[in-house]
Amino acid sequence: MKFQAITDNFQDADVDALAVAVFKDENAASGILKDLDELIGGHIASTIKSEEFKGEAGETAYFIFESNGKNKASRLLLVGAGDRADYKTSDAGILAGTAARNLRKRNVKSFALAARLDGADASEVATTAAANVVASQFELDKYKSSDKNDRKIETFALFVEGGNVKNIKDSLTRGEIIGDSMNFTRDLANEPPNVLHPTEMAKRAEKMAKEVGLKCEILDEAKMEKLGMGSLLSVSKGSDQPAKMIVLRYEPKKSTGKRGELLALVGKGITFDTGGISIKPAEGMDAMKYDMSGGATVIGTMRAIGLLKPTVPVLGIVAAVENMPGSSATRPSDVVTASNGKTVEILNTDAEGRLVLADAVAYAEKQGATRIVDMATLTGAVIIALGDLNTAVLGNDQQLVDEIIECGREMGENFWQLPIGKEYSKMIKSDIADIKNIGGGRKAGTIIGAVFIQEFVKNAKWAHLDIAGTAWSDDAKPHRAKGPTAIAVRTLLKLVEKSQ
Ligand code: BES
Numbered sequence: 069m070k071f072q073a074i075t076d077n078f079q080d081a082d083v084d085a086l087a088v089a090v091f092k093d094e095n096a097a098s099g100i101l102k103d104l105d106e107l108i109g110g111h112i113a114s115t116i117k118s119e120e121f122k123g124e125a126g127e128t129a130y131f132i133f134e135s136n137g138k139n140k141a142s143r144l145l146l147v148g149a150g151d152r153a154d155y156k157t158s159d160a161g162i163l164a165g166t167a168a169r170n171l172r173k174r175n176v177k178s179f180a181l182a183a184r185l186d187g188a189d190a191s192e193v194a195t196t197a198a199a200n201v202v203a204s205q206f207e208l209d210k211y212k213s214s215d216k217n218d219r220k221i222e223t224f225a226l227f228v229e230g231g232n233v234k235n236i237k238d239s240l241t242r243g244e245i246i247g248d249s250m251n252f253t254r255d256l257a258n259e260p261p262n263v264l265h266p267t268e269m270a271k272r273a274e275k276m277a278k279e280v281g282l283k284c285e286i287l288d289e290a291k292m293e294k295l296g297m298g299s300l301l302s303v304s305k306g307s308d309q310p311a312k313m314i315v316l317r318y319e320p321k322k323s324t325g326k327r328g329e330l331l332a333l334v335g336k337g338i339t340f341d342t343g344g345i346s347i348k349p350a351e352g353m354d355a356m357k358y359d360m361s362g363g364a365t366v367i368g369t370m371r372a373i374g375l376l377k378p379t380v381p382v383l384g385i386v387a388a389v390e391n392m393p394g395s396s397a398t399r400p401s402d403v404v405t406a407s408n409g410k411t412v413e414i415l416n417t418d419a420e421g422r423l424v425l426a427d428a429v430a431y432a433e434k435q436g437a438t439r440i441v442d443m444a445t446l447t448g449a450v451i452i453a454l455g456d457l458n459t460a461v462l463g464n465d466q467q468l469v470d471e472i473i474e475c476g477r478e479m480g481e482n483f484w485q486l487p488i489g490k491e492y493s494k495m496i497k498s499d500i501a502d503i504k505n506i507g508g509g510r511k512a513g514t515i516i517g518a519v520f521i522q523e524f525v526k527n528a529k530w531a532h533l534d535i536a537g538t539a540w541s542d543d544a545k546p547h548r549a550k551g552p553t554a555i556a557v558r559t560l561l562k563l564v565e566k567s568q
């Protein structure tokens with residue numbers, strides 16, 4: 069996709085279509101809407117007057133008009149922006165994505181969007197707009213041999229009146245990297261599990277690392293055995309597919325962070341979760357191909373980091389494992405020893421995410437991580453609690469949790485904190501080992517998952533994101549296809565950039 073920054077003469081942009089946001093209850097009596105209304109013969113005013121289009125978020129209205137000889141575009145799309153009072157920078161991105169998806173459907177190849185800053189920062193708006201336009205083009209049709217989407221937005225131009233062309237262009241490029249990285253994450257999450265097993269996931273990470281200049285190391289089972297990762301390895305025992313620990317390292321040329329500080333992003337990469345011997349019911353099991361979404365988020369975020377080159381180091385770790393009920397599979401009641409020496413009684417082999425994260429998180433800290441954010445499609449319980457609208461965040465350091473929530477707010481991703489604490493930790497005490505991998509029955513499922521992982525954090529500041537409800541969208545939105553959402557990629561990138 070090509071990107072352009074325009075700072076004057078929006079109407080004359082060299083594109084097929086123009087797009088502009090309209091706030092709720094806005095009329096075409098002034099400003100850019102007035103100019104466009106004149107351009108298309110008064111149809112904006114009449115459409116608003118007829119209440120056919122009210123400027124509600126997600127609403128659109130489309131016009132085809134005659135060129136006046138000067139302007140190249142002959143199409144105009146109005147996109148509802150909702151209440152002006154609630155308008156945020158991240159909404160500008162959603163608007164851009166909505167316009168891009170809508171116009172692509174109409175076989176438009178190029179469009180210019182007039183940014184409505186309304187107090188927002190032009191660079192931030194440009195970045196989120198470009199990211200969303202790129203992300204809006206993602207489709208689930210990779211494995212279709214017919215009915216594939218063959219329409220493409222080839223050029224996206226952003227108009228910022230009186231803006232700085234270089235700044236806007238740079239911000240659009242940043243946005244393109246972020247959007248591509250989100251789509252990288254989404255492609256991984258969408259892959260069928262016969263294609264994307266742990267070895268393939270590791271290969272894709274390695275190839276990506278080479279392309280963007282990250283270091284990449286893959287720990288195989290022999291190496292993990294040596295490191296004593298009995299918890300992680302207990303999950304792969306029932307599968308013919310060997311487990312892989314993917315370790316990605318970003319080191320800036322010149323660091324501005326505090327000396328000795330290292331942020332680690334750690335992802336659950338269960339490439340398929342049958343439940344193991346504690347097998348899941350058939351209905352809905354197919355969804356468990358997305359059980360590697362946490363790992364995919366780490367890989368996509370590290371890709372963006374490699375390309376955007378922040379001035380702080382970041383470690384990315386993915387525990388890539390398949391959870392199958394083969395004849396060597398772990399049995400409920402087996403006891404294993406994790407790499408930190410703790411013994412774990414496995415009472416449910418379907419609570420496998422925490423088992424692989426245990427060794428991954430401990431490894432991150434051994435590698436020098438002082439702050440750890442792990443992310444996982446860890447519990448069905450979080451879907452009951454928060455639906456698909458908020459990611460649960462839990463942690464041992466309130467400042468880190470607050471930072472994540474704030475970065476999420478800025479990027480348009482919602483996080484909601486759940487508590488942890490000694491009383492919850494007591495619930496995973498085992499009768500015969502140090503801890504057990506389930507506890508409390510149906511009580512506090514998401515918290516129990518988190519406090520289990522916490523047992524493997526020593527001194528690091530740590531936060532856990534349960535993305536089971538937010539990593540996959542069951543329905544399409546005006547700005548994006550249904551399916552994998554790449555949730556948390558943008559928030560984590562923001563977190564990294566803020567610690568510069
Ligand atoms: N991958 C699942 C969590 C999950 C369930 C995500 C449904 C999305 C939809 C995880 O490995 C799992 O099976 N968790 C169990 C834990 C239980 C056995 C304590 C769950 O949530 O039922």
Ligand code: MN
Nearest residue numbers: 341418419420
């Ligand atoms: Mn499971």
Ligand code: ZN
Nearest residue numbers: 338341359421
């Ligand atoms: Zn799982």
